[in-house]
Amino acid sequence: MAAASAVLQSEWTKIRTVASTIWTLASALLVTVAMSAALCALMSSQYAKLSDVERATFDPTFLSFSGMVLGQLAMVVFGVLVVGTEYSSGMIRTSLAAVPQRASFLFSKIAVAGGLALVVGLATSFLSFFLGQALLGEHRTTLGADNVLRAVVGGGLYMGLIAIFSMGVATMLRSSMLSLGILVPFFFLISQILSAVPKAKEVARYFPDQAGAKIMQVVPDAMGSDEAPYGPWGGLGIMLIWVVAALLGGYLVLKNRDA
Numbered sequence: 001m002a003a004a005s006a007v008l009q010s011e012w013t014k015i016r017t018v019a020s021t022i023w024t025l026a027s028a029l030l031v032t033v034a035m036s037a038a039l040c041a042l043m044s045s046q047y048a049k050l051s052d053v054e055r056a057t058f059d060p061t062f063l064s065f066s067g068m069v070l071g072q073l074a075m076v077v078f079g080v081l082v083v084g085t086e087y088s089s090g091m092i093r094t095s096l097a098a099v100p101q102r103a104s105f106l107f108s109k110i111a112v113a114g115g116l117a118l119v120v121g122l123a124t125s126f127l128s129f130f131l132g133q134a135l136l137g138e139h140r141t142t143l144g145a146d147n148v149l150r151a152v153v154g155g156g157l158y159m160g161l162i163a164i165f166s167m168g169v170a171t172m173l174r175s176s177m178l179s180l181g182i183l184v185p186f187f188f189l190i191s192q193i194l195s196a197v198p199k200a201k202e203v204a205r206y207f208p209d210q211a212g213a214k215i216m217q218v219v220p221d222a223m224g225s226d227e228a229p230y231g232p233w234g235g236l237g238i239m240l241i242w243v244v245a246a247l248l249g250g251y252l253v254l255k256n257r258d259a
Contacts, residue, residue, distance in 0.1 A: 011112040014086075021081050028074035028159065028200035029124045033131060035067030040132035047139055059222035060141045061151045064132030068155065068216075069188075072209070075117060076183050079166025084176025089208060100167070102254050108172065110247065114164040117249040121159030125152050147218045147232075152237060154215030161243050165208060168246025169174045170194075172253045201226065206227050209216065 015021050016091050051060065079185055086092040091189035099105040129152045133140035143149055170179040185211050202209055214235030215226060221227050227236065 004104065005107040005150065007104055007110055007111035008097075008112055008113045010098070015082060015116065018081075018085065021078055022087075025120045026076050028071045028078065029120055029127070031074060032065075032067040032071030032124045032159075033127045035070055035132045036064050036128040037067075037135055038148045039066040040135040044136050044139060046242060057219055057221055058139070059135050059217060059219035060133060060139055061129065061148050061218045062074045062216055062222045063136070064129045064215050065125070065155050067128060067241055068159065069079060071159060073184065075121070075159050075163040076166045076187065077180065078117060079113070079163040079178065080170045080176050080179045080183065082109065083170035084166050084174075084179055087174045101181075103251065106247075106251055110164060110167055113167060117163035118156065118160030121163075122153065122156030124159060125155035125259060128155070139233055141218070145218075151216050151218050152231065158235065158239070159216060161212060162209070165239075165246050168243065168248075168250040170245070171250025174253070174257075189232055190230040195226075205229075206238055208239045211235040211242075 001157060006155075009142075025054065040060075043063055047058075086095060095105060096102065099108075129143070133142070134191055141148055166179070166183055169183060170176065173179045173182070189208055191207045194200040194207075195210055199202075203227070211228075211230070212235055214230070215232045230238065
């Protein structure tokens with residue numbers, strides 16, 4: 001039986017020695033911070049043109065995370081590559097021969113890659129917040145204001161959970177191309193389109209991205225978003241259910257199918 005520390009070290013070595021995974025995480029941080037900063041600067045210059053309703057629901061904290069729409073794409077790619085690369089390269093056979101305990105193998109990978117994604121997510125969230133608030137000028141908020149710290153930490157958790165969810169899906173599908181072919185349209189087309197359709201949005205609000213994003217809001221119904229039947233922590237809870245389901249599905253597939 002492989003020692004837990006050895007398995008964790010092995011997974012860390014795999015991640016840090018594959019350039020694509022490192023560059024994907026760096027892209028998640030840079031793209032999110034840059035896009036968020038640009039949108040905060042734009043909003044600062046256009047604030048006087050907002051309607052009374054838009055000003056009433058203006059959420060400077062949530063605006064700081066505008067770039068996460070692209071940052072989460074990088075997190076999806078990272079999560080898929082961490083798992084899918086082993087299948088596409090055939091390395092999965094060697095890995096399972098070295099660590100035949102499949103639960104240990106999978107959850108060590110999730111622990112290392114997920115932990116790294118959470119660290120990058122938190123760094124991205126705090127950088128986006130501080131830079132965004134600096135650019136908002138007189139319309140900014142502070143970290144000490146009510147619920148702002150919760151939203152900023154929640155932004156980091158959201159990005160990390162997106163990556164972990166993608167790892168679970170990739171483990172079920174055993175293919176990077178197939179996983180990306182499902183996850184990217186799901187998050188960036190299906191979820192967004194359904195959330196704009198009157199009847200369908202009642203279902204879409206329970207999708208992991210729609211529910212999880214509520215944790216980043218300080219102002220209810222921020223920036224014109226629809227009212228949800230759950231609060232910030234309820235939304236994150238729904239997202240966690242999706243993540244747990246994806247990981248359980250991935251484990252069952254890994255356990256019952258040959259490499």
